[in-house]
Amino acid sequence: MYALFGVHAAVPLVHGSQGCSAYPMRMFNRHFGEPVQVAVSSLGEDASVFGGKKNLVESIKNVIARRHPALIGVITTCLSETIGDDIDGIISEGNYEDSKVVPIHTPSYVGSHVTGYDNALKALVTNLSEESEPANAKLNILPGMVNPGDVLEIKQMLDSMNISYTILSDISETLNAPLMLPKPPFTVGGTSVAELEDCAKARGVIALCEHAGGSAAVYLKGKYGMAADTICPIGIANTDRFLDAVCDMTCAEIPYSLEQGRGRLIDAMVDVHMKTCGKRAAIFADPDIALALAEFVTELGMEPVIVSSSTASRKFLQKAKSVTDGEILNGRDLYELQRAVKDKEVDILFGNTKCTPIAKDENVAFVRCGFPVYDRVGYHRYGFMGYHGGVYLTDLITNAILEWGERG
């Protein structure tokens, strides 16, 4: 769903029981403060016995007739996968006129939410990208499960370098939409299906989160021979590396405005280093974000004593060893995180709203990040990525430390 909300005029169609659409919708509502529209094939007891084909075919027909979407992403669930519906086969039998229909396999018993996003992106580029002439000078950017504010930071950096690009997929406007009447039938913004088709022609692809989008990048590289890289541009070194990679792929140069942006972030970090240096940090986030945050807090003079992610991954474990000598929680839950926070005498915790009770129980400074954040407003609007995002993050961190100090 996260991935599909960034495609213009796309409809996620959940092939499963109604809870599988209703529950996630609420979390999107809470985090983004936006309406989201999700269709569901409403599989009942009959379908569970006889298969869900009838429901799926009827659902696609109804969605097209009433919404005329550019794209329908058919998202599977534990129910439809365990029944064994051949959704690829069912979808390929239909004729959908102007709408594209893409099967996306996301049973909850395989991997995590990150796996689901990665599968969705891979399904989109595999099913939609088409090799055609002429090649263009564009860059494909796969942002991963980040906030609209992060995507905006990336776009602003690339704009300042005069680089043309395609964000796959772009939630910067669709999940941070203005209130203007009349409300358009589909939210303005998002990656168009044409851009998805054209992404084959680009000269390079950068996945900002290897675990959430990396598979699509590997596919694009393998299939179309474009340059590929994965860098999560949080902090000085990571953003430097990101911009270098962009320059390498496009022959662009880093403009003075970005040098100034870098200087501003350094300035912000210098201003607060007496507050940040020596603090012991625990980080809970999706794998790539957790690693990049660990590197950034190290730049701030902190010690990342716990680096944790709920998505089990060998790559994460390997890389985490290079960014911390502390404890690594790979594919572990928050109960284990809380124990580690107790053991490691943590000063500051990074995590989503589900971590709020840990921060309270253990009386540590708390920086909200990731998805979902719903016990405070506005976090989706601002990004941590890039130099400018780094300034915002630096301020958040420092203010969290100051408030914690006042609490005593």
Place this chain on the structure above:
Amino acid sequence: MPLTLLNSDKAIPEREKHTYIKAPSENILPLSNVQTTPGDFTERGCTYAGCMGVVCGPIKDVIHLVHGPIGCAYWTWGGGTRQNLSDNPGFHGKYCFSTDMQEDNIIFGGEDKLYKSILEAHEEFPEASGVFVHSTCAIGLIGDDLSGVCKRAEEETGIRVIPFNCEGFRGCSQSLGHHIANDTLFERVVGTKEPEELTDYDMNIIGDYNIQGDLWAIMPLFEHMGIRILCTFTGNASVDEIAQAHRAKLNLMHCQRSTPYICKLMEEKYGIPVVKATLFGVEQTSKALRDVAAFFGLEDKAEEIIKEEVAQIAPKIEAYRSKFEGKRVFIYQGAPRAWHWINMFREFGVETIAAATTFGHEDDYAKICERVNDGALVIDNPNSLELEEILTDLKPDLFISGLKEKYLAYKLGVPFINGHAYEKGPYAAYSGFVNFARDVEKTLFAPVWGLIRRGNDA
């Protein structure tokens, strides 16, 4: 006008049967409690949601273990968006228990993993009074023997371990989940413990989930009357309170969609009569107090309390009434609140121009149709396209619904109240009515609505 087909439904004409515009001297109800049209953008949830999310979740001292892949447990963690308050917040709703089924468990079965999970959860939280095991779609399909595993675990741990077969694909909405929870709690819990003492004034409040503390506004009214609340089903309830519920003299039923089953079962087996009540708004709350007082012979006391409570809030309500009079509301709730609140709004002079429920049955729609004025739209299981059409075309002054619809209303510039999780409740009883009115005033008269710029329709 009889049944009608909205513009957004031209492609799915079966929705006509669910959509009724009330006309004089007609005896028509919209079709309800049937399977949703596939792919119609329904707002409905699943059977698991009705069982685990609605009825069982508020029980405060048991481990709610979700047997299935992680998603189902994650989304309902802490009640999801529901705020079923309890006096045990250090445990209730704080943790998320799941068997976290993986692909190989789905292939080879999850019974061992379930058994180990129950023992592990009990070991970590030995103070919990029981383990409720909630089954999910994948489990229903692979056919784990939940009863067998729970029985073994019960013997091992010495606490209640109760399976709920509430797989999401069963039924057409949350409604069947309520029924499954009622039946299971009745069979496995009610009547398994005797109260230490009994009084002649013992009553259960059935079907209130203590949303933002509703029960804490409701209970003192009855307690001042001299009634002892033996069990609240299930807001802020302990499993032992439910176990003793069979000794009450009376069941007061609030949510009449999610709990008529257990009331009927208790009436049949234990002879406990039922009083149906609406505890929203002045008139309905006063009627509930009078009905209960009549049963226990406490009429004088009830009148005293009503007089005192009404005197306290009447001036405020009158002031709100003068501001709200003539406004038009669209109510969309799970089921009973849609009709509970038609009368409540009437006390403010606010007319319900449209009413809808997610999982109401015929009796809910009968009550709605009886209460709304002619010309009102009554629609069953409305989907998001229909909601957008109704909000755009009927232009209600206020929409009262749940989180999934909140930001749609906002994006259409329609003032909104969250009637499921509340804005800042409680909303029940007399004091809650004032909170409710305060929130309605806030949204109706927020200056921001006047700042929206309206372009030309494309």
